[in-house]
Amino acid sequence: MDFARVELSGADADFRDRARAFLDTHVTDEVRRRDRATGDNFDEAVHLAMGAGGWLAGELRPEAGGGFDRVRTRLWELEKRRYRVPWVTWSTTAIVVPAVRRHGSPELREEVLPGVYDGRIRLCLGYTEPDGGSDVATCRTRAVRDGDDWVINGAKMFTTGAHNCRYVFLITNTDPDGPRHRNLTMFLVPLSSPGIEIHGIHTVDGDRTNIVHYTDVRVPDRYRLGEVNGGWAVLQGPLNEEHGVRRTAPDGLQDISIMAHHGAYMATVVDDVAATVARPGPDGRRRLDDDAVACRLGRSVARMEAALSAPGVFGRVAIAQTMRDIAPELMDILGPAAALPTAAAAADDGGGPEYLFRWAPLCGIYGGTLEVFRNIIAQQILGLGRPDYTPPR
Known part of the structure; x- marks a missing residue:
């Protein structure tokens, strides 16, 4: 290397x-x-x-x-x-654009792409349903053909950025009785369409996501991406990009793993904590001189460095899990001041550990839970079979 x-x-x-x-x-x-x-x-x-x-x-x-x-x-x-x-709204836009280029009609590409390039148009992801969990193929949002239009009814959870976007990359069920994965159709739905309601949800880390309701939303067929009931093929590229299941470029000029942005913030927090405990306090003593502090900080740094070095989907799991594991350690190292939010903690650690502690659980959910990614590793990389969730006899 x-x-x-x-x-x-x-x-x-x-x-x-x-x-x-x-x-x-x-x-x-x-x-x-x-x-x-x-x-x-x-x-x-x-x-x-x-x-x-x-x-x-x-x-x-x-x-x-x-x-x-x-x-x-x-x-x-x-x-x-x-x-x-x-960055998040631009991230979802960048994930969807290749699918629009590949599967959208010339008219749709002309409608959408120029506005994407100049910033007027942003795209969000309409995958997860309120009772669907991480398995997007369990889609119940229905799209029914009506002449040259489609009528869409259903709801999607975690449509982050919908209130700042012009279109949603929406997975729908167009054949409820059809075989799994072959009954789905993708649309790029204008979010200004009548019948769409966007309601904000704030997560424990303070970020906003949305639940979006679709009630008799009429969408012209030109907003369809790919073939009817061929949506799973359209969705694979964006899903793989979001999951980090992709080939590594030979020039090395890319993130080692999909969670590198989150890992970089974790590294900044660790650096800030290390600098804080290395400064003498009012009594002239450094917290770092306490062996327990040095041990716990060193262990956190080692975990972080290993996670940041893990490639691809391995890194996606390692970074998210490490954030969950070391955030409490960093707060313990700093003591009571670590519980203060950013503005109030500026005099000590800048509030980074407090935010990292709240953000870490979400990082193990984005784009699918850690359990989903561990199954991807097991099945697609290690060649193991599908998990059997039937209760033991």
Whole structure:
């Protein structure tokens, strides 16, 4: 494995500096404060500025079509992460765009993609149902053909970003009596359609997600992606991207695993805690000189480094599980001040461990629970059989 640094050309170094100048101007402390207060993980002004500056198109377009090359894509990703750009709505958009390109009609592509590139149009995911858990194939949201339209009824949970998006990438059941996985059809549904209601839900970490109700929503057939009852094939690409089940690029210019963004925040919190316990207190003593503190901090650092080094879907599990395991340790190391939220804790640890503690359980649920990903590893990588959940006799 080659751990050498990438030597940037003069042009690439200039690109990095322009990215930093742009983000320094637009991603301010006020943007980050407002994002934490709303839980939206999205800032429209920042997003539209990225579109106007060509950053969104550069990130999403193929290199042959005017997009960034691999080095500049990586530079842009790392700088966004360093500045803590509110990102989740752009993430769901980027997951869906390849399916629109591949399965959408020319008219639909022309309607959607230009607005994606300039920031006006964002896309969210309509998968999970209130009683469906992580198995999206148990879809009960119905789409019934009515002439040139479809009429959709049902509900979806955890449609994060729906209140900031123009379209939802929606999985529906178009043949209730059909065989599993061959009775699903995908649509890109305009969220302005009559009959759609979006209700916010705030999670324990303060983020906002949504439950979306569809009541007699009429959608023209041109918003269908792929074949009728062929939705599972349309969904596979976005699902694999979200799950991190993908090939590793030979140039190494990509995240080791799908949860690297979350892991980077965990690493920042660990660094802040280490700096805090290494500073002398009012009595001149450092908490780090306590062997118990040093042991627990060292163990947390070792766990974190191992998780950040795990590739692909392994890293997705390792990072989420490690966040759950070390967040309580970090709070114990710091003592009572660790329970204070960000603003109140600025004098000590900056509130990072408190937020990490609340965020960690959610990171084991995003895109499917840790149990789902462990089954993916068992079946698709280790070649084991499907789990048998029947009760023992």
